[in-house]
Amino acid sequence: MMFEVEKMENEEIMAPDYVQELVELIRSGESEETIAEQLDNYHDNDIASALDELNDYERKKLYQILGIERVSEVFAYLDDVGKYLDELELEKAADIIENMDADDAVDVLEEVDEETRKQLIELMDEESKEDINLIRSYDEDEIGSKMTTNYIEISRKLSIKQAMRELIAQAEENDNITTIYVKDDDNSFYGAINLKDLIIARNYVELDSLISQSYPYVRDHEQIADCIERLKDYAEDSIPVLNETNELIGVITAQDIVEVVDDEMGADYAMLAGMTEEAELEESVLESIKKRLPWLVVLLALSMCVSTITGLFESVISQLAIIVSFQSLILGMSGNVGTQSLAVTIRVLIDENLEVKQKFGMMFREMRVGFSNGLILGLLSFVFIGMYIWLIKGKTPEYAFAISACVGIALMLAMTISSLVGTVVPIFFHEIKVDPAVASGPLITTVNDLVAVVTYYGFAWLLLIKVLQL
Numbered sequence: 275m276m277f278e279v280e281k282m283e284n285e286e287i288m289a290p291d292y293v294q295e296l297v298e299l300i301r302s303g304e305s306e307e308t309i310a311e312q313l314d315n316y317h318d319n320d321i322a323s324a325l326d327e328l329n330d331y332e333r334k335k336l337y338q339i340l341g342i343e344r345v346s347e348v349f350a351y352l353d354d355v356g357k358y359l360d361e362l363e364l365e366k367a368a369d370i371i372e373n374m375d376a377d378d379a380v381d382v383l384e385e386v387d388e389e390t391r392k393q394l395i396e397l398m399d400e401e402s403k404e405d406i407n408l409i410r411s412y413d414e415d416e417i418g419s420k421m422t423t424n425y426i427e428i429s430r431k432l433s434i435k436q437a438m439r440e441l442i443a444q445a446e447e448n449d450n451i452t453t454i455y456v457k458d459d460d461n462s463f464y465g466a467i468n469l470k471d472l473i474i475a476r477n478y479v480e481l482d483s484l485i486s487q488s489y490p491y492v493r494d495h496e497q498i499a500d501c502i503e504r505l506k507d508y509a510e511d512s513i514p515v516l517n518e519t520n521e522l523i524g525v526i527t528a529q530d531i532v533e534v535v536d537d538e539m540g541a542d543y544a545m546l547a548g549m550t551e552e553a554e555l556e557e558s559v560l561e562s563i564k565k566r567l568p569w570l571v572v573l574l575a576l577s578m579c580v581s582t583i584t585g586l587f588e589s590v591i592s593q594l595a596i597i598v599s600f601q602s603l604i605l606g607m608s609g610n611v612g613t614q615s616l617a618v619t620i621r622v623l624i625d626e627n628l629e630v631k632q633k634f635g636m637m638f639r640e641m642r643v644g645f646s647n648g649l650i651l652g653l654l655s656f657v658f659i660g661m662y663i664w665l666i667k668g669k670t671p672e673y674a675f676a677i678s679a680c681v682g683i684a685l686m687l688a689m690t691i692s693s694l695v696g697t698v699v700p701i702f703f704h705e706i707k708v709d710p711a712v713a714s715g716p717l718i719t720t721v722n723d724l725v726a727v728v729t730y731y732g733f734a735w736l737l738l739i740k741v742l743q744l
Contacts, residue, residue, distance in 0.1 A: 293327060359382070379402070383395070424527075428441070454472060455522055463516050511527065584731070587731035612695055644690045648690050
């Protein structure tokens with residue numbers, strides 16, 4: 275009985291394999307009408323995932339059953355849409371792209387070569403061409419390059435009944451209808467209306483009373499990095515994009531925001547790893563080398579500085595060889611706290627309204643955190659390293675705890691200074707208008723290695739040799 279219950283629970287937990295179901299449906303031999311009816315039960319994303327499991331003939335059969343409009347919705351979910359477009363005639367491919375949202379169409383066109391792209395655009399209607407060319411006119415780091423022209427816009431002069439009629443008319447071409455945007459007499463952006471408010475409004479109510487005139491917006495030429503936090507904070511289904519004359523030219527949807535955040539996180543992660551760009555799975559070895567080598571050359575030069583400075587303390591090492599055993603502890607912990615401060619600072623610097631006073635406050639705060647953590651870890655190091663050298667290595671207590679005191683104090687100083695470095699470096703990059711994420715983890719770690727070596731061996735020379743004369 276218990277076995278049967280567990281079996282039932284496992285069956286309930288297992289998610290259905292929609293992709294396999296779709297493949298079996300296409301290969302079932304059922305009539306096109308039956309297949310079309312059942313395809314309505316599946317999400318476009320699952321159909322897109324199933325394409326790779328089908329052969330060329332089966333895919334063409336599926337396209338015919340789905341129709342141009344549904345195929346365009348399916349293609350919007352594909353990552354490598356270029357190989358599927360190659361299977362189609364140019365005219366059919368152009369029809370599919372023409373039916374996509376303009377931003378999705380631009381993404382798809384980026385997957386084909388320049389000559390094919392020109393031919394596809396030439397085969398589209400004028401409205402599609404204008405929308406696509408508008409989005410392609412922006413640099414990839416401008417918010418205008420991520421917007422879509424799929425939105426509803428009405429005049430503020432309409433009555434409730436007229437506004438509903440206009441909504442229904444435009445909804446045939448645009449399905450982003452949750453928020454309805456309103457323009458003034460001069461075509462400038464006036465505000466926005468929630469669809470629910472319009473639906474439940476009485477005919478005698480003035481349309482103006484439904485309009486939110488303080489609705490958030492972004493400018494088309496704004497840098498994505500500069501406005502991404504605003505987009506996230508408002509958490510709307512879409513945010514209007516205005517040009518220099520305050521006219522609405524597009525919207526950023528919630529899905530666009532997710533993609534933008536994902537792209538920004540990928541780029542920041544790549545730079546924090548010491549690379550100039552996010553690595554692609556399909557890129558060649560040579561491309562990967564080009565992305566990673568510049569930072570590695572800089573880090574090599576800094577590492578040579580660390581080695582050179584270590585060499586300057588050769589006399590200290592020859593007299594007290596045991597201190598080399600604890601070098602990795604100092605270097606590792608200083609690198610860790612520097613990277614922590616870097617991560618915190620980059621996160622805070624996203625706020626463009628941060629004042630100079632707040633930046634200095636952040637520096638001193640990170641120093642206090644580094645000092646406090648360093649003090650605690652330094653005391654622990656003093657006790658345990660002293661006990662280790664005394665009891666395990668068989669040295670005298672005076673000698674053992676002199677060495678551990680040097681390690682503990684050097685650790686505290688190195689962590690304090692490294693916390694400051696991890697804060698100052700990204701702030702410096704930010705002030706000179708360079709993305710602070712380029713102050714990458716490897717760079718901070720190497721700089722802090724330099725700090726730790728000077729602090730550790732310098733303090734060992736001063737305390738152990740000059741003062742205690744060990």
